[in-house]
Amino acid sequence: MTKAIVTVPPYAPFISEVAKHPVVSGLRLNTVMPVKESLEELLLRLQSLAKGKPVFIDLKGRQLRTASYATPPFTEVKISHKISVNTPVTAYFGNGREHATLSEVDGDKLIFLDGPQRVVGPGESINIPDSSLVIQGSLTETDLKYIEAAKKVGMHDYMLSFVESAADVAELKRLDEKANIVAKIESVKGLDFVRKEYKNNFRLMAARGDLYVEVSRPHQVLEAVESIVEKDKNAIAASRILSSMALSPEPSCEDISDVAYLIKSGYKTLMLGDEVCLKRDPVIGALNLLAAIFRRYD
16 A cells, blocks of 8 residues: 655644554654754654654765855855765755855855845755766764664664765765665665666655656656656655645645655655645645545556
8 A cells, every 4th residue: 555754843732643544654854953962862752653654864975955044155165975076067056946156165155146146044955966066075073963862762764865876875884784764865866776777676765856857857757756766666756746735725736646656666665755734724634635646546
């Protein structure tokens, strides 16, 4: 049967209700969200609320994110990793809705020629879909802290962002030999890895938010999403799912058709992202709608 994984804000009062929903097979913790207790206490609390369902710890890996507030082009943008890339090059913010010209790079500091015309906040993702991009390192300091805390409390379910090689997964396995890993495919390099080297030894995710921005042409996201589930019949489809319900209790026709497309493409697990899951009514409404759609195709 088709199931859903739900992103849970750490302090949402409705986590237990979500976990009990019949279509929910697991919960996802977005590790960029702020927490007030120790990581061990947080993970144990979420594990208790999940009622036996897995809690996936979403590690950010090589995903590029802003590290502080900045107002480009008047201030440099500090990011999570040191990079090199041929400049000038276009960088994208806000899931591809905004773009700016990156004119210079100094390690983990980016200097923009123009835009975005607003304050950029810490934790925002940045996409630089250029073949010359080289990202130094993979797991972040926060990732390492979560892995250590997870091992201490006996939790081993992870999602790993921007996987582009077997080495990315092997690095996490070295740190936690019991790791159950979902590799998030979010770039052209990641797609190449899946097509040429993937051995079906861990689960895949088509993380469409970044993947849509990273492919050369927008329509190529279709081939990308379909190629992932062709390689892994247990793959998860994520991002941009029922996002209209974050703004209205009535979903858009496009969103309903999108869910049907993913199911017909072979996906048996869909993951709801942050935007739909921040409040109780949108996430419960989205789960009820998914249940109705799943019944049609199951």
